[in-house]
Amino acid sequence: MARARRKLALAVAAAGLALAAPAAAQGLRTLHVEALAMHADRTHVQVGQVFHLAIHAHVGERVAALDELVVPNVGTMQLEGDERRVTASPSGTDVVETLTLEASAAGTYTFNAAYLDAIDARTGKPTRFSANPVRVVVDAPALSYAIGPTLRRIAGEVVLAGAAVAVLVVAAFALVLVRRRAPPPPPVATPTPPPAPAAVARTARDEVEDALRAYRSVPANGSLVRLRGALFAAAGAPPGATLRDALAATRDDRLRAALAAAERTAFGPAYVRDASSAELIDAAQAWLR
Amino acid sequence: MSRPRDVVDALQATIVGQREVVEALVLTLIAGGHVLLEGAPGVAKTLACRALAAAVGGVFRRVQFTPDLLPSDIVGTRIFDQRSGEFTTVLGPLFANVVLADEINRAPAKVQSALLEGMQERRATIGLQTHDLPAPFLVLATMNPYDADGTYPLPLAQLDRFLAKVVVAYPSLDEERAIVDRFGAGEPALRANAATLDDVLRWQRDAHQVFVDAKLRDYAVDLVRATRGAELVAHGASPRAALALVALARARAYLEERAYAVPDDVRDVAPAVLRHRISYDERIAIAGTDPEDVVRRIVAGVRAP
Numbered sequence: 028m029a030r031a032r033r034k035l036a037l038a039v040a041a042a043g044l045a046l047a048a049p050a051a052a053q054g055l056r057t058l059h060v061e062a063l064a065m066h067a068d069r070t071h072v073q074v075g076q077v078f079h080l081a082i083h084a085h086v087g088e089r090v091a092a093l094d095e096l097v098v099p100n101v102g103t104m105q106l107e108g109d110e111r112r113v114t115a116s117p118s119g120t121d122v123v124e125t126l127t128l129e130a131s132a133a134g135t136y137t138f139n140a141a142y143l144d145a146i147d148a149r150t151g152k153p154t155r156f157s158a159n160p161v162r163v164v165v166d167a168p169a170l171s172y173a174i175g176p177t178l179r180r181i182a183g184e185v186v187l188a189g190a191a192v193a194v195l196v197v198a199a200f201a202l203v204l205v206r207r208r209a210p211p212p213p214p215v216a217t218p219t220p221p222p223a224p225a226a227v228a229r230t231a232r233d234e235v236e237d238a239l240r241a242y243r244s245v246p247a248n249g250s251l252v253r254l255r256g257a258l259f260a261a262a263g264a265p266p267g268a269t270l271r272d273a274l275a276a277t278r279d280d281r282l283r284a285a286l287a288a289a290e291r292t293a294f295g296p297a298y299v300r301d302a303s304s305a306e307l308i309d310a311a312q313a314w315l316r
Numbered sequence: 317m318s319r320p321r322d323v324v325d326a327l328q329a330t331i332v333g334q335r336e337v338v339e340a341l342v343l344t345l346i347a348g349g350h351v352l353l354e355g356a357p358g359v360a361k362t363l364a365c366r367a368l369a370a371a372v373g374g375v376f377r378r379v380q381f382t383p384d385l386l387p388s389d390i391v392g393t394r395i396f397d398q399r400s401g402e403f404t405t406v407l408g409p410l411f412a413n414v415v416l417a418d419e420i421n422r423a424p425a426k427v428q429s430a431l432l433e434g435m436q437e438r439r440a441t442i443g444l445q446t447h448d449l450p451a452p453f454l455v456l457a458t459m460n461p462y463d464a465d466g467t468y469p470l471p472l473a474q475l476d477r478f479l480a481k482v483v484v485a486y487p488s489l490d491e492e493r494a495i496v497d498r499f500g501a502g503e504p505a506l507r508a509n510a511a512t513l514d515d516v517l518r519w520q521r522d523a524h525q526v527f528v529d530a531k532l533r534d535y536a537v538d539l540v541r542a543t544r545g546a547e548l549v550a551h552g553a554s555p556r557a558a559l560a561l562v563a564l565a566r567a568r569a570y571l572e573e574r575a576y577a578v579p580d581d582v583r584d585v586a587p588a589v590l591r592h593r594i595s596y597d598e599r600i601a602i603a604g605t606d607p608e609d610v611v612r613r614i615v616a617g618v619r620a621p
Contacts, residue, residue, distance in 0.1 A: 266619065267619030270580055291576075294527075294576050294578050
């Protein structure tokens, strides 16, 4: 009897290890992702006007941060602010990231869906959870003398109606969430405490991914220094090394392209920085893929 | 329109190996400075200078510095013409585009001083008349590290006038064999006119426009400050060294056809800029340390941005 029980325990442990191995290999957290949505408070703006792009994620776990959440590239929009709020609730954690953007040129902009990669707690498989893409139309600056009072009134009403619709959508979304959480959990015979998240060793790739995310959100000097440092470390170059050291340390062509782009962005004159910055983002993403 | 790389290629067609020396000569030409060359006899110092002058189509003059040399021997003098009954000015060998001051430390201080004044001011006074030196103007001074008896070592303040000091090493085994093959039947013709003097003046103007980020400026200053108080160093480099670092980093970026300098540019030129601007204390001889190692340690000890 005792031998049979020991065999059973070993089989369970082996099965557990087999399940855990791919998760560890991916370096992903196991999460119940219950909602991931993205919306803009205004989908029709004029050049120079400020609007907000909000990304809302709800996970069933209590987490201190949700670094896996990747916000979309804001392209040529001027990033005025980036605020991430994490709120714990009885049903888990809500993460709301609000990007404050200013449209700098007319056109139709489609923000790619925000996403987060995690092990889906329901299926145990690595999954990419994506929000919806958002389209924003930016008009050329309006000439106030050319717009009649009626047109302005109509525009005002459209904006108000849009805001009202947005409020209704958010309210409906919240209601759905509450209703989904409402049924009591099914009784479990042997309740077990949730497993503590395993400490996953961070790799150079993780560092580059995080640094790239920060740089895309705020492409400023500090985030550029961090991204360049992460790429140098990924190449195996020690701190204080130069580009030549880093290039000599790796044969990976994609990483070498990202390193060269980082050098151009860090030390090039201002007039080439926008182009080299876009090149850096593309090259770093290509390497991460 | 020629590029600086064309001059490098022209020099490499004549000189076997010595790539760093060749590049240093061209970098200094772009930066508008002067070079101190140190190496044993017969390592192609003079040939490199002649090849450089030929490659840019400039006038080349060589002056062998000796203890009995006088300032007028390099600057020029006024002589009395018996037929016209007037004094006429004869310009000295300093009036050339590329001047080779061979074994500069063998001439007394007043001659060195006349040369260095010309290097700095880019003009020379003969009698009561001041004459501008031709442009571009590059002085290549050699120093033989051996046979130091009876020489007049240049003081640190005068060495500081040279933008860079290049150490010309012995060639490798394969290079030495190639030298015998190439020069065994006589000296080959120099590759002339790879560029023009106007090209050189344009490079000098354009190199000034190369962008240097503030982080690189700080790196240059950090390198210079690291020489002061470093182990075995009696006197560190002056602020002029930081200017030289930035100027040569710009020239290197220009040679590489970049519109901006990067940390590699500063780090690569640092030994050439710093090595002659540092004086060592007596412990270096006792310890048997190579001064080049001290410079290498200083450069390696400063983190690149």
